[in-house]
Amino acid sequence: MLRYMLKRLLIMVITLWIIVTLTFVLMVSIPGSPFNSDQTSNEIVQANLERHYNLDKPYHIQYLLYLKSIATLEFGPSIKQPNQTVNDLLGRGFPISFELGIVTIIVAVVSGIILGILAALRHNGIIDYMAMGIAVLGISIPNFILATLLIQQLAVNLEWFPVATWSSPKHMVLPVLALATGPMAIIARLTRSTMLEVLTQDYIKMARAKGLTPWKVIMKHALRNALMPVVTIMGTLLAGILTGTFVIEQIFAIPGMGKYFVESINHRDYPVIMGTTVFYSAFLIIMLFLVDIAYGILDPRIKVNNKEGE
Numbered sequence: 097m098l099r100y101m102l103k104r105l106l107i108m109v110i111t112l113w114i115i116v117t118l119t120f121v122l123m124v125s126i127p128g129s130p131f132n133s134d135q136t137s138n139e140i141v142q143a144n145l146e147r148h149y150n151l152d153k154p155y156h157i158q159y160l161l162y163l164k165s166i167a168t169l170e171f172g173p174s175i176k177q178p179n180q181t182v183n184d185l186l187g188r189g190f191p192i193s194f195e196l197g198i199v200t201i202i203v204a205v206v207s208g209i210i211l212g213i214l215a216a217l218r219h220n221g222i223i224d225y226m227a228m229g230i231a232v233l234g235i236s237i238p239n240f241i242l243a244t245l246l247i248q249q250l251a252v253n254l255e256w257f258p259v260a261t262w263s264s265p266k267h268m269v270l271p272v273l274a275l276a277t278g279p280m281a282i283i284a285r286l287t288r289s290t291m292l293e294v295l296t297q298d299y300i301k302m303a304r305a306k307g308l309t310p311w312k313v314i315m316k317h318a319l320r321n322a323l324m325p326v327v328t329i330m331g332t333l334l335a336g337i338l339t340g341t342f343v344i345e346q347i348f349a350i351p352g353m354g355k356y357f358v359e360s361i362n363h364r365d366y367p368v369i370m371g372t373t374v375f376y377s378a379f380l381i382i383m384l385f386l387v388d389i390a391y392g393i394l395d396p397r398i399k400v401n402n403k404e405g406e
Contacts, residue, residue, distance in 0.1 A: 104388070108381045115377045120162055123366055124155055130175050130364040149175060162370055171371035176363045182371035185356045192262055193345065193352035197338045200272050204279035212287025213314065219292060227284060234281025243274035243347045260349035271348045275341065279333045283326055291322040331384040338380060
């Protein structure tokens with residue numbers, strides 16, 4: 097296990113380095129300067145600003161300075177908000193984005209698994225058709241379209257929930273629904289298909305023959321194996337949810353990292369772009385690593401196979 101974790105750690109570092117390098121190349125490939133649109137600045141002022149932010153240096157020097165900032169976790173000041181550092185923006189915006197992402201993941205996983213189990217237990221029944229109908233709608237409708245519909249119907253027409261901002265549990269409901277519906281649909285369909293397969297296995301028939309209640313058969317014997325494919329795709333779903341919050345945050349005016357990231361792209365705020373990209377990339381890479389660990393915990397055979405492979 098230690099050897100596996102060290103190998104994964106090396107892969108994580110290399111992956112992060114590739115992401116940093118590609119982001120830097122894309123940034124410097126865009127012609128112009130972040131200060132070109134500043135109408136009040138003359139050429140001398142622009143030159144001084146570029147010197148202050150090291151944008152006048154050769155690209156390889158800028159690249160090394162970016163790597164140094166990443167290694168020290170000091171991303172420097174924002175270009176468009178010079179009184180704020182990138183670390184300040186991350187500290188202010190990320191907890192909100194993280195809260196939105198975590199609540200969305202919990203809602204998507206719990207509701208998706210429940211829908212999948214109910215559909216499998218009532219196969220070809222009305223519950224199965226209703227659950228899969230909800231899943232098809234969830235997959236078919238993009239989250240930004242769903243967010244607009246939720247705002248129109250539940251916030252504007254019915255006035256059940258606030259339209260925007262982030263100051264109470266009520267403000268969570270609409271953005272969480274918009275984000276969780278798609279992943280919930282995927283999890284529900286996958287849980288249903290794997291649960292139908294697991295329920296036909298001999299050990300499930302044996303458990304029923306022993307007189308175990310349906311609840312114990314499902315929760316103790318069937319569900320653990322049925323969740324294996326769900327855990328497998330959790331890494332992809334996590335990435336989709338956490339990056340999808342950027343769009344939803346803009347729609348619902350949530351003061352999370354999405355606001356700063358979109359603004360930094362529009363203003364070509366290089367330190368914020370780099371800091372946000374590196375931070376989220378590292379976070380997603382760590383989450384994928386934890387998903388792999390969880391996969392090994394749920395299926396001990398993976399550990400045995402790894403040892404044999406060594």
